[in-house]
Each structure stands twice: as structure tokens, then as C-alpha cells.
Amino acid sequence: xxxxxxxxxxxxxxxxxxxxxxxxxxxxxxxxxxxxxxxxxxxxxxxxxx
Amino acid sequence: xxxxxxxxxxxxxxxxxxxxxxxxxxxxxxxxxxxxxxxxxxxxxxxxxxxxxxxxxxxxxxxxxxxxxxxxxxxxxxxxxxxxxxxxxxxxxxxxxxxxxxxxxxxxxxxxxxxxxxxxxxxxxxxxxxxxxxxxxxxxxxxxxxxxxxxxxxxxxxxxxxxxxxxxxxxxxxxxxxxxxxxxxxxxxxxxxxxxxxxxxxxxxxxxxxxxxxxxxxxxxxxxxxxxxxxxxxxxxxxxxxxxxxxxxxxxxxxxxxxxxxxxxxxxxxxxxxxxxxxxxxxxxxxxxxxxxxxxxxxxx
Numbered sequence: 001x002x003x004x005x006x007x008x009x010x011x012x013x014x015x016x017x018x019x020x021x022x023x024x025x026x027x028x029x030x031x032x033x034x035x036x037x038x039x040x041x042x043x044x045x046x047x048x049x050x
Numbered sequence: 051x052x053x054x055x056x057x058x059x060x061x062x063x064x065x066x067x068x069x070x071x072x073x074x075x076x077x078x079x080x081x082x083x084x085x086x087x088x089x090x091x092x093x094x095x096x097x098x099x100x101x102x103x104x105x106x107x108x109x110x111x112x113x114x115x116x117x118x119x120x121x122x123x124x125x126x127x128x129x130x131x132x133x134x135x136x137x138x139x140x141x142x143x144x145x146x147x148x149x150x151x152x153x154x155x156x157x158x159x160x161x162x163x164x165x166x167x168x169x170x171x172x173x174x175x176x177x178x179x180x181x182x183x184x185x186x187x188x189x190x191x192x193x194x195x196x197x198x199x200x201x202x203x204x205x206x207x208x209x210x211x212x213x214x215x216x217x218x219x220x221x222x223x224x225x226x227x228x229x230x231x232x233x234x235x236x237x238x239x240x241x242x243x244x245x246x247x248x249x250x251x252x253x254x255x256x257x258x259x260x261x262x263x264x265x266x267x268x269x270x271x272x273x274x275x276x277x278x279x280x281x282x283x284x285x286x287x288x289x290x291x292x293x294x295x296x297x298x299x300x301x302x303x304x305x306x307x308x309x310x311x312x313x314x315x316x317x318x319x320x321x322x323x324x325x326x327x328x329x330x331x332x333x334x335x336x337x338x339x340x341x342x343x344x345x346x347x348x349x350x351x
Contacts, residue, residue, distance in 0.1 A: 023160045033175050
């Protein structure tokens with residue numbers, strides 16, 4: 001019984017890790033687009049590291 | 051009897067009058083241009099000159115044009131990478147979002163947001179991401195010790211790069227897969243669970259077969275879209291350097307068609323190109339439909 005509960009928690013944890021990792025990959029370019037729209041000048045926009 | 055027929059005729063006439071604006075719009079803006087492009091494909095016309103009837107001349111010329119074969123190859127290469135990738139990622143996201151856990155709607159929104167960004171903005175954004183010197187992707191690859199390629203500036207990587215970008219706008223595919231999952235009766239999974247099937251067995255023998263009508267629909271629509279790719283290639287080729295850059299490696303079929311029409315004003319040839327593409331899409335769709343009875347399962351069948 002306890003094992004089943006642990007497994008359920010583990011599955012949910014794995015699900016959240018996967019969702020959060022993928023969300024970061026999906027949201028990063030979008031965030032860059034939004035932040036770039038608030039910047040001015042080439043130096044600021046094309047600064048490296050981004 | 052006669053009275054009723056007069057009344058029916060009057061009602062019919064009124065009905066036609068009501069849909070007349072749509073019929074006029076359809077004839078002028080849809081059917082008209084389609085028929086005109088058929089007519090054009092049998093002519094040599096450079097907009098400023100008179101039209102010259104050349105019969106099947108444009109179609110014959112097509113088959114001796116190396117750029118026609120090249121653009122077709124580039125487009126198919128893109129479709130072969132993009133379509134399965136979008137379907138797999140869309141399904142994966144839908145499977146992750148299907149369990150009812152807290153915050154699902156937030157994640158769903160995050161995955162869908164890129165799809166509402168206009169294609170021009172998306173393409174411009176990804177030119178920066180793929181920039182080999184100061185782009186985001188090579189920055190992260192460098193962090194894990196990988197020397198990233200030149201992406202849009204490389205003849206080898208430009209098509210895969212544009213195809214990978216399609217994954218970012220996977221939102222609609224994900225939503226349709228989610229709707230497909232919602233449509234599968236819970237009782238099937240429960241029964242399989244009782245029979246001792248694990249997650250992968252339930253996925254392989256229940257979820258995927260019952261999702262096959264959804265996959266069938268998405269496969270056809272995504273393939274049609276992939277074969278008609280234009281804007282991404284027009285904007286991103288060679289990092290925004292121009293048509294088909296670098297060295298025609300990103301010369302997609304629709305880009306070549308556009309170039310023939312609006313850079314060289316070969317309207318007849320461009321029309322022939324568009325009809326050949328229509329024919330290719332039609333034949334492919336037909337083949338997929340014909341083979342569908344082998345891999346698409348409907349709940350009722």
C-alpha cells in the first residue's frame with residue numbers, strides 16, 4: 001500500500017519535472033522577445049552572453 | 051399543389067438571394083483566381099507583355115528545370131523532419147498534460163503561447179536564437195561542451211533548423227491530441243489496468259490505436275502545411291540573407307514558385323509550379339487515405 005503511494009508521488013514528481021523543464025524551453029524564446037522589445041540600442045540587444 | 055410549388059420556388063429564390071454575397075465573394079476571390087491560374091499555366095505571361103498560348107510548354111519546362119527538383123527535395127526534406135517531430139512532441143505534451151494535476155492549465159497555456167505569435171515575429175526571433183555567434187542556442191550548447199553548427203548559415207543545417215523551429219509552435223497539434231485523449235473512454239484504461247497492463251502496454255495497445263484517427267487528421271494537415279512552407283523560408287534562409295540562402299539550400303518549393311512569379315515575372319511558369327504542387331499534395335493525401343484502413347482504428351469498427 002505504502003509502495004503504491006510512493007510510486008504515485010514519484011510519478012507526479014517526474015511529471016512536474018518534465019513539465020517544468022519543457023515549459024522553460026518553450027517560454028525562454030518568448031521571454032527574450034518580450035524583454036528585447038523593452039531594450040534600446042544594438043549593444044543592449046545583442047549583448048553576449050544573452 | 052401548384053400554390054405550394056410557387057411558394058417553394060419563392061423560398062428558394064430568397065435563400066439564393068441571402069447567400070448571393072458569399073457566392074459572389076467565392077467566385078471573385080477563390081474560384082476565379084483558381085481558374086485563372088489554370089488558364090495562366092498554359093500561357094507565357096510576364097505581366098507587362100501580352101499572354102502567349104504555349105500549351106503544355108510550362109509543364110514540359112518544369113521537368114527539365116534542376117531548381118524544380120532541388121526545391122522539391124528541400125521541401126520534402128523539411129516535411130520528413132518537421133511532420134513526425136511535431137506529431138511526436140505534440141503527442142508527448144498531450145500525454146504529459148492529460149493527467150489531472152494542479153497547474154495543468156498554466157502549462158497548457160505556456161505550451162500554446164508560441165502558436166499565437168505571428169510567423170514573421172517567430173522567424174525573426176529564431177534567426178537570433180540560431181545565430182552562431184551570439185545566439186541563445188549555441189550559448190547553451192557551448193555550456194554543455196558542444197560546438198554548435200552555423201545553423202541558418204550552413205547548407206547542411208538550414209533546413210533541419212527551420213524544421214526544428216516548427217516544434218516551438220506545436221500548440222494546436224497538442225490541443226487536438228488532448229481532445230483525442232479526452233475522447234477515449236476511461237473504462238478501456240481501467241480494464242487494461244485490471245488485466246495487469248503497465249503504462250507502456252496501455253499506451254501501445256489502447257491509447258495509440260484509439261488516437262490513430264487524430265494522428266491521421268494531424269498527419270494530413272501537417273503534411274499539407276509543411277509542403278506549402280513559405281514565410282519561414284522567406285524570412286530565415288541564410289539568417290535573413292535572401293531567397294534560398296545559403297547557396298539555394300533553403301529554396302523551398304513555394305519560395306521558388308514565388309521567385310518565379312514575383313522576381314522574374316514568369317506568371318505562367320509559377321502557375322504551372324503551383325498546380326504541380328497541388329497535384330503532389332492530392333496524390334500524397336490519396337495514398338495516406340488508401341493506406342489508412344491498415345493503421346487507423348475507429349472505436350466503432
